[in-house]
Amino acid sequence: MEALxxxxxxxxxxGVSLEPxxxxxxxxxxxxxxxxxxxxxxxxxxxIEKLASFMQFLEGIRGSAQGLx
Amino acid sequence: xxxxxxxxxxxxxxxxxFILVGGVAGAAHxxxxxxxxxxxVYRRTRENIQRLVACLAxxxxxxxxxxxxxPFRFDLETVHRGxxxxxxxxxxxxxxxxxxxxxxxxxxxxxxxxxxxxxxxKCLCLGLPALIMTKRAAGRVKDLDAIAELEALLEEKRKRxxxxx
Numbered sequence: 001m002e003a004l005x006x007x008x009x010x011x012x013x014x015g016v017s018l019e020p021x022x023x024x025x026x027x028x029x030x031x032x033x034x035x036x037x038x039x040x041x042x043x044x045x046x047x048i049e050k051l052a053s054f055m056q057f058l059e060g061i062r063g064s065a066q067g068l069x
Numbered sequence: 070x071x072x073x074x075x076x077x078x079x080x081x082x083x084x085x086x087f088i089l090v091g092g093v094a095g096a097a098h099x100x101x102x103x104x105x106x107x108x109x110v111y112r113r114t115r116e117n118i119q120r121l122v123a124c125l126a127x128x129x130x131x132x133x134x135x136x137x138x139x140p141f142r143f144d145l146e147t148v149h150r151g152x153x154x155x156x157x158x159x160x161x162x163x164x165x166x167x168x169x170x171x172x173x174x175x176x177x178x179x180x181x182x183x184x185x186x187x188x189x190x191k192c193l194c195l196g197l198p199a200l201i202m203t204k205r206a207a208g209r210v211k212d213l214d215a216i217a218e219l220e221a222l223l224e225e226k227r228k229r230x231x232x233x234x
Binding site: 018021023024027028030031032033035036037039040042043044045047048049050051052054055056058059 | 070071072073074077093096097098099100101103104105185186187188194198201202205213214216217218220221222223225226229
């Protein structure tokens with residue numbers, strides 16, 4: 001699984017080059033890269049599980065917030 | 070709330086040929102953004118549509134946002150005649166896409182995918198550069214944040230790959 005993950009990581013680029021978009025570059029300054037770096041340490045499966053758990057947390061918060069004045 | 074792992078597992082165990090795209094594909098690559106539905110591009114062959122219909126039938130698929138009680142039948146004929154479907158299922162919201170802007174159909178996208186090992190199966194996920202290109206092609210203002218995050222992620226991955234022997 002680790003080998004497959006590494007080969008998938010290596011395949012990500014596939015020689016595609018993206019021209020920088022000045023608008024996107026402005027938005028990019030606000031991206032929290034520490035979160036991305038943490039996620040990159042996980043396997044693909046762990047990243048999806050983490051997303052599911054985050055969404056469950058948001059749902060819980062939303063449910064609790066319904067009782068707020 | 071969409072149960073992403075369960076929905077992906079259902080598609081994989083049903084033998085459906087699909088490519089993860091959209092927010093969940095972004096998350097699979099390492100994005101940290103919330104997303105509410107599962108977007109997949111499915112292969113539009115008769116056999117695959119049959120598998121898709123068989124796999125989703127137990128999950129009561131219905132048109133998202135449509136009033137209840139419409140004579141909607143999620144069957145081979147419906148999928149064959151349609152292309153993109155935004156559905157609710159008992160496992161959450163699912164966008165079944167026959168094609169996507171800036172990316173095309175399954176066959177065109179397939180060359181730009183990576184294989185990820187998820188839940189014991191091999192799952193096709195749109196590659197990060199292609200994902201960025203499809204988001205750019207969609208041209209939606211609401212995607213600007215997401216594109217910036219994906220591009221930052223691509224930079225981080227490239228940095229990481231350079232550092233690793």
